[in-house]
Amino acid sequence: MNIDAQHVAQGGHIIPFLSLNGKRALITSGTRGAGAATVALFRELGAQVLTTARTQPADFPDSLFVAADLASPQGCAALAAAVRERMGDVDIIVHMLGGSAAPAGGFEALSDEVWGGELDLNLMPAVRLDRELVPGMVSRGKGVVIHVTSIQRQLPLPEATTAYAAAKAALSTYSKCLSKQVSPQGVRVVRVSPGWIETEASLHLAARLAAEHGGDVEDGKRMIMQSLGGIPIGRPSKPEEVASLIAFLASDRAGTITGTEYVIDGGTVPTV
Template sequence: MTNFLTLEGKRALVTSGTRGAGAAAVALFRDLGAQVLTTARSRPDTISPEMFVGADLTTPEGCATLATAVRDRLGGVDIVVHMLGGSSSPAGGFAALSDAAWAREFDLNLMPAVRLDRALVPAMVAQGHGVVIHVSSIQRVLPLPEATTAYAAAKAALSTYSKGLSKEVSPKGVRVLRVAPGWIETEASVQLAQRLATEAGADLAYGKRMIMESLGGIPIGRPSTPEEVASLIAFLASDRAASITGTEHVIDGGTVPTV
């Protein structure tokens, strides 16, 4: 084993890798020597065409397109990082959530991982090695009733599915893990903090404090950075973590208040 972190020679798929922690993971994986393919609905100028696949992963067709591209362009895959996720549900608690809203949350936060794993993991089993990382959320144990009930439930389902998959394929050489971030300071989250601050007639720092308070506080006093989340993912994907499987790794600055 080398005495430094490397992904040299690894073939990796990182979904939703064009912004935030996904983009940070793509950049770090490349720096560590991996051949990386990523995807989103549209390609930004910062991503080269040869490492990008345009697909809507909330649909079976989009997942099938991506799986085919992984086989054709990478010749298979050693690491799959499911970064895709988010929420578009309205505020207003459980009564505001229609069947369509529930379906959207599960189509975004659970089913892409299920479909892509079904398409790609059998080849990992056949080659005798691989790593699958499902990016969940601390919301699965810390839902915010006003706005994130459906999202949190979908991430809880992803976590349970991930554990089941790990028990099935870890004996066959494929490690399956979960990473559960708290608040990550992405461009989108900073925009949210700025909007909250503007509405309150305050500065950006005040907006950030509002978000932290809505989560019950962050003991370290700040959100995680995309690069910090990417670093955890890269370590878990590497051979340095060869005996770690079936577990969830929280990166939330201490937000979750329980053991």
């Protein structure tokens, strides 16, 4: 009997290989890039999803969205309250939020304010939201927390990503500590570490670099890959590929995976 790759046979019936049916999921920063791809895939797999950003895109449904600035304690508290109001409890938290506004120029260019901003964006939202929502998972004896880190924690670019990389490294260490504390109570904590993802923003960067050097977008993409030391697979990850890894790790298929990190970078990190 031929069985579609998306399904497996069980008890004489064909069931989906991967399902999030009935799961309640909070996915931060889910309106663009890999975050939006993760929201779309979770919904396709049957999850009830709530996401957030500072502003709501015009075409984004109200039922899926809470406006919040997660770089502030007040924004995190407001989002946690909205989760409880709309979903009661949450089964899955995916911390997609991250980014950098730090100037280039190495460590000397990074003021206390820049350092604080990088930590407030890349570390503290996960800390604050977990503190609000993970105790409910512990009390029910089940749940999944996924922290999206970055290969920059292992492969920082000193001229451009020192503060961002350090903040993501802190997130990774925090995630490991959390997993050791709550995994015995049935709550899995996993890290996903992407390399370069081909998002709309990254393509704009490639186009800008290309324009500065008299090339096209493909030339700009090659420049970005070269700045990372090369990507052996020859291309960046697609947002949908990152979403697929996150969905698997959030699902019951990954029921004994906790406390570890999954890198999705096309082979960029050159070490074991």
